Amino acid sequence: MIFGATGDLTRRLLMPALRNLRRNRLLPDDFALVGVASRDIGDDGFRDHLRQGMEQFGGGARDDIDWFLQRSRYVSGKFESPEAYKALNGLLPAERNALFYLATPPGEFEVIARRLGKAGLLHESEGTWRRLVIEKPFGHDLPSAVALDKRLLRVAHENQIFRIDHYLGKETVQNILVLRFANGFVEPLWNRDHIDHVQITVAETVGVEGRGKSYDGTGALRDMVPNHLFQLLTLIGMEPPSHLNADALRAEKAKVLHAVRPLDPRRDVVRGQYGAGRIGDTAVAAYRQEPDVPRDSQTETYVAMKMAIDNWRWAGVPFYLRTGKALGRRRTEITVQFRQAPLTLFRDTPVERLPPNDLTLHIQPEEGVSLRFGVKIPGPTVRIDGANMKFSYSDAFEAQPSTGYETLIYDCMMGDASLFQPAETIEAGWGAIQPILDAWQQDPRIPLPVYDAGGMGPTEADELLARDHRRWRRIIR
Numbered sequence: 066m067i068f069g070a071t072g073d074l075t076r077r078l079l080m081p082a083l084r085n086l087r088r089n090r091l092l093p094d095d096f097a098l099v100g101v102a103s104r105d106i107g108d109d110g111f112r113d114h115l116r117q118g119m120e121q122f123g124g125g126a127r128d129d130i131d132w133f134l135q136r137s138r139y140v141s142g143k144f145e146s147p148e149a150y151k152a153l154n155g156l157l158p159a160e161r162n163a164l165f166y167l168a169t170p171p172g173e174f175e176v177i178a179r180r181l182g183k184a185g186l187l188h189e190s191e192g193t194w195r196r197l198v199i200e201k202p203f204g205h206d207l208p209s210a211v212a213l214d215k216r217l218l219r220v221a222h223e224n225q226i227f228r229i230d231h232y233l234g235k236e237t238v239q240n241i242l243v244l245r246f247a248n249g250f251v252e253p254l255w256n257r258d259h260i261d262h263v264q265i266t267v268a269e270t271v272g273v274e275g276r277g278k279s280y281d282g283t284g285a286l287r288d289m290v291p292n293h294l295f296q297l298l299t300l301i302g303m304e305p306p307s308h309l310n311a312d313a314l315r316a317e318k319a320k321v322l323h324a325v326r327p328l329d330p331r332r333d334v335v336r337g338q339y340g341a342g343r344i345g346d347t348a349v350a351a352y353r354q355e356p357d358v359p360r361d362s363q364t365e366t367y368v369a370m371k372m373a374i375d376n377w378r379w380a381g382v383p384f385y386l387r388t389g390k391a392l393g394r395r396r397t398e399i400t401v402q403f404r405q406a407p408l409t410l411f412r413d414t415p416v417e418r419l420p421p422n423d424l425t426l427h428i429q430p431e432e433g434v435s436l437r438f439g440v441k442i443p444g445p446t447v448r449i450d451g452a453n454m455k456f457s458y459s460d461a462f463e464a465q466p467s468t469g470y471e472t473l474i475y476d477c478m479m480g481d482a483s484l485f486q487p488a489e490t491i492e493a494g495w496g497a498i499q500p501i502l503d504a505w506q507q508d509p510r511i512p513l514p515v516y517d518a519g520g521m522g523p524t525e526a527d528e529l530l531a532r533d534h535r536r537w538r539r540i541i542r
C-alpha cells in the first residue's frame with residue numbers, strides 16, 4: 066500500500082523498482098498494489114495514472130504493465146480521515162502480509178501511522194507481517210526525530226518500522242563493506258597508523274529543482290548530512306561486525322556516530338549559498354532567485370565540515386565532509402588518504418615530495434575504485450610521479466537497470482532491516498549536527514559566503530583544510 070501513490074516518488078522510483086523486481090521474478094504472483102492519495106480518481110483513474118507513469122519511466126514490455134494494473138486498487142481520502150482506513154481494511158484480509166510505504170511529505174508520517182494503528186492495520190496476526198516504510202526526512206532536528214519515534218512506537222514495534230535512506234540502496238555504497246571486509250589487505254591498513262585523513266564528497270550540479278519552498282526550510286546540512294553523508298561515514302568508520310545481520314551491522318554503525326567528537330560550529334564547519342553562475346553551457350540563477358525562495362534567504366546550499374571520531378581506530382584522523390548544490394560537477398566519492406612514506410631514501414635525489422597514496426571509492430556517477438601510488442618516471446635520474454589504478458564497475462560487470470529502491474523494497478518484504486536505519490542511528494546523526502543547527506539559528510553573524518554556481522564551493526571550505534596543510538580533491542579538473 067503506497068500512501069502518496071499519485072506523487073513523484075511513486076512514479077519515478079517506486080513503480081520502476083517494483084517492475085524491476087517483477088522482471089527478476091522477485092514479486093509473488095498474489096502481489097497486490099493499493100494506492101492511497103487525496104485525489105478522487107477511482108480505481109480506473111489510478112490505473113491510467115500508473116500506466117502513464119510506467120510508460121514514461123521504465124518503458125518495457127506491455128504485459129508487465131498489465132500485470133501491475135490487474136493487481137491495482139485505489140483508495141482516495143485525506144490521510145487523517147478514518148474512512149480511508151476503513152476502506153483499506155476492507156481490501157486487506159487479516160491473513161495477508163502488508164507493506165505500507167509512506168511516500169508522502171514528512172508532515173503526514175505521524176498521522177498515517179496513528180490512523181493505521183487505530184484501524185488495526187499494523188496488527189500482525191500469527192505468521193503474518195505488517196511493515197511501515199518511512200522516507201526521509203525523519204524529523205528536522207533531534208527533538209523532532211525523538212518525538213516522531215516515540216509516536217510511531219505507540220502503534221508499531223521497532224522491528225516493523227523501516228526508515229529509508231536511499232543511499233543504502235546504491236550498489237557502490239553496499240560495496241564499501243565488501244571492499245573493507247572481504248579483502249585481506251585492506252583491514253590491517255584501515256586505521257590511524259596508516260591513514261592520514263578521509264574526505265567524503267557529495268557534489269551535485271542540480272539546484273533546488275522547483276523545491277524552493279521545502280528546501281528553504283531544510284538546507285544542505287539537514288538535507289544531506291545526518292542521513293546520506295553519515296551513512297558513508299559510518300560504513301568507512303565502523304568496526305567489523307560479528308555477523309552480516311541487521312542488529313550486528315547497525316550496532317557497529319551507531320557506535321561510530323556515538324564516538325563523533327562534539328563539533329565546534331564556528332571552527333569546524335563552513336556553509337555557503339550559491340550565487341549565479343554557469344554549469345557547462347547553462348546559465349544558473351542564484352539560489353535567492355529560485356521560485357519560492359525568499360530574496361534574503363539565509364539557507365545554506367553547501368556545507369563542509371571537519372569531524373573527529375574519538376576511538377582507538379580513528380583518534381587523530383580527521384574526516385572532512387562536504388556537500389553542495391549547483392557545483393561544477395556531479396560526483397559522490399570517498400577518498401582515504403594514506404600517510405606519506407618518509408622521504409629519507411630520496412633525500413639526495415631531485416624528488417622533493419612523494420605523491421600521496423589514496424584510495425578513492427567512486428559512488429556516482431562513475432562507479433568504481435581507484436588507487437593512486439608513486440611510480441618512477443623513466444630516465445636516468447630518480448623522479449617520481451603519481452599513477453592511478455582504476456577499477457570500473459561498468460567495464461567489469463553488466464549492471465541490470467536499477468533505481469536503488471529494488472534492494473530496499475525487497476529487503477523490506479523479506480524482513481531484512483540491515484539497510485534501514487534504526488531509531489538509534491537517526492537520533493545519533495541528528496545529535497551530532499544539533500550544535501550546528503543551534504549555532505546557526507542563534508547567531509546570524511556566522512558567515513554565509515556566496516559561491517559561484519558551477520564552481521567548487523566557497524573558498525572558506527578550502528581554508529578549513531589548508532589550516533591542516535591539506536587540500537580537497539578537485540571536483541572539476
Ligand code: BG6
Binds near residue numbers: 397
Ligand atoms: C535527497 C535530497 O535525499 O538526495 C536531495 O533530498 C538530493 O536534495 C538527493 O538531491 C541526492 O540523491 P542522489 O541519489 O541523486 O545522490
